[in-house]
Amino acid sequence: MLFFKKSDIEKRAEKGDKSAILELLRKGKREKAKKLLEKYESDPDLRKVLFDLYLEEENFMQAYRLLERYGKELGTAKERGLVYEKVGNYAGAVEEYLKVGDFDSLLKVGNILKATGKREKALEVLERALKIAPPSKREEVEEKIYAVKRELGLVEEKKENLLEKLKRGLRKTKESVEFGIVFRGRKVDEELFEELEELLVKADIGVKTAVALVEDLRRIALRKNIKTSEELKEVTKEKVKELLKGCEGTLNIPEDKKPAVILFLGVNGSGKTTTIGKLAYKFTSEGKKVMLVAADTFRAAAIEQLEVWAKRSGADITKKHEGADPAAVVYEGVERAIKEGHDITLIDTAGRLHTKEPLINELRKVKKVIQKLLPEEPTETLLVLDATIGQNSIQQAKVFKEAVDISGIVVTKLDGSAKGGAVIAICRELKIPIKLIGVGESIEDLQQFSTEEYVEALFD
Numbered sequence: 001m002l003f004f005k006k007s008d009i010e011k012r013a014e015k016g017d018k019s020a021i022l023e024l025l026r027k028g029k030r031e032k033a034k035k036l037l038e039k040y041e042s043d044p045d046l047r048k049v050l051f052d053l054y055l056e057e058e059n060f061m062q063a064y065r066l067l068e069r070y071g072k073e074l075g076t077a078k079e080r081g082l083v084y085e086k087v088g089n090y091a092g093a094v095e096e097y098l099k100v101g102d103f104d105s106l107l108k109v110g111n112i113l114k115a116t117g118k119r120e121k122a123l124e125v126l127e128r129a130l131k132i133a134p135p136s137k138r139e140e141v142e143e144k145i146y147a148v149k150r151e152l153g154l155v156e157e158k159k160e161n162l163l164e165k166l167k168r169g170l171r172k173t174k175e176s177v178e179f180g181i182v183f184r185g186r187k188v189d190e191e192l193f194e195e196l197e198e199l200l201v202k203a204d205i206g207v208k209t210a211v212a213l214v215e216d217l218r219r220i221a222l223r224k225n226i227k228t229s230e231e232l233k234e235v236t237k238e239k240v241k242e243l244l245k246g247c248e249g250t251l252n253i254p255e256d257k258k259p260a261v262i263l264f265l266g267v268n269g270s271g272k273t274t275t276i277g278k279l280a281y282k283f284t285s286e287g288k289k290v291m292l293v294a295a296d297t298f299r300a301a302a303i304e305q306l307e308v309w310a311k312r313s314g315a316d317i318t319k320k321h322e323g324a325d326p327a328a329v330v331y332e333g334v335e336r337a338i339k340e341g342h343d344i345t346l347i348d349t350a351g352r353l354h355t356k357e358p359l360i361n362e363l364r365k366v367k368k369v370i371q372k373l374l375p376e377e378p379t380e381t382l383l384v385l386d387a388t389i390g391q392n393s394i395q396q397a398k399v400f401k402e403a404v405d406i407s408g409i410v411v412t413k414l415d416g417s418a419k420g421g422a423v424i425a426i427c428r429e430l431k432i433p434i435k436l437i438g439v440g441e442s443i444e445d446l447q448q449f450s451t452e453e454y455v456e457a458l459f460d
């Protein structure tokens with residue numbers, strides 16, 4: 001019967017005829033061809049075909065077997081690196097990837113070395129990778145480098161660095177509000193006071209506050225006989241610091257309270273999830289065990305975004321499907337945190353302000369659920385406000401205040417706001433301390449709010 005009759009090609013292939021085996025492969029008789037290739041793998045050409053076939057099937061163990069048995073001339077360095085990486089031969093992977101030397105390979109080497117505890121070498125390779133990193137990858141590499149440096153104890157978080165960052169952050173405010181115009185090389189006269197008032201209003205510190213502040217400055221200048229704008233600048237700083245009295249707060253996380261719960265509130269896009277991610281990173285870096293709770297179940301993307309931050313920071317996460325009851329997620333998350341011994345639980349919530357009543361009810365319910373398990377929690381209820389919308393955020397805050405008590409404010413995006421002065425208005429109006437500020441999108445761009453530094457950064 002013709003059906004069972006072996007074709008001529010097959011017969012030739014079985015005898016090890018190279019072109020016949022390749023022909024079988026081309027005809028789609030993959031399994032048959034593979035068997036024959038394995039049989040004749042001592043032939044370098046056939047071995048190469050077999051190696052490619054294994055790679056295609058992601059059968060790395062078999063590819064590795066070939067490399068071990070026949071030496072390393074098979075495939076490209078990148079392919080060999082991948083095989084070694086996949087089978088866990090890290091020394092081999094590092095050697096091959098280093099031969100390739102492109103960005104992806106160097107990043108892989110950096111990751112492998114970091115994961116295997118070879119930090120000095122990891123740092124060296126990551127720094128090489130950074131030099132050739134495409135712009136979209138720079139931040140990722142910089143974060144890795146920072147993480148390794150921290151593990152090596154090479155980064156000190158100096159006060160000046162934070163201040164520098166904040167100064168850089170407030171650049172946008174300072175671009176549109178050039179305090180230098182009034183504070184540099186001018187004599188103190190009525191014209192100067194009027195300009196100063198205008199600038200303060202522009203920086204969004206609030207009209208009433210600006211007028212009162214400048215009125216105060218006029219009186220002081222007269223009384224103390226202040227003649228130069230430089231002197232006036234110092235007095236202005238002091239006065240603004242006075243205005244901000246009581247605005248500075250610190251996160252209150254008692255060591256003995258486990259798990260301390262922090263609830264995050266804020267409208268869409270204000271920066272809740274990002275702030276939670278940054279904070280999670282800070283806590284895990286301090287060796288704390290952190291649980292993230294994805295109680296913003298409104299969009300699937302919101303849950304995924306929190307998952308990414310959980311991975312980056314090394315925190316655990318409790319989540320359910322999109323549309324799940326937020327209170328149910330919170331219950332499960334807090335319950336897990338108690339059972340599994342987490343130090344801190346950070347809860348992400350949704351902030352749809354256009355559905356005011358449902359939002360308020362949802363937040364109240366979330367709080368109730370927390371207190372069912374832990375009557376004294378949440379330790380902190382933080383309202384996240386976006387600095388770029390300036391004083392408009394005060395209206396938002398009032399809605400959230402109706403729902404639950406707020407223990408502190410986080411002002412985000414101070415790095416990109418022309419209204420950096422709004423911090424003053426926000427704190428004075430709401431009478432809630434500002435505990436944290438966001439000055440960028442990367443993982444360490446979260447700072448404790450310091451009146452002193454803020455005023456220096458705003459006016460310098």
Ligand SMILES: Nc1nc2c(ncn2[C@@H]2O[C@H](COP(=O)(O)OP(=O)(O)OP(=O)(O)O)[C@@H](O)[C@H]2O)c(=O)[nH]1
Nearest residue numbers: 267268269270271272273274412413438439440441
């Ligand atoms: N420049 C800058 N961007 C920030 C900062 N904080 C957050 N962002 C960005 O603001 C955008 C919104 O941040 P999210 O953390 O997603 O805001 P959210 O409040 O969780 O928003 P929803 O999940 O949509 O309710 C993101 O693109 C963030 O990267 C900051 O301090 N500086």
Ligand SMILES: [Mg+2]
Nearest residue numbers: 272273296302
């Ligand atoms: Mg979010």
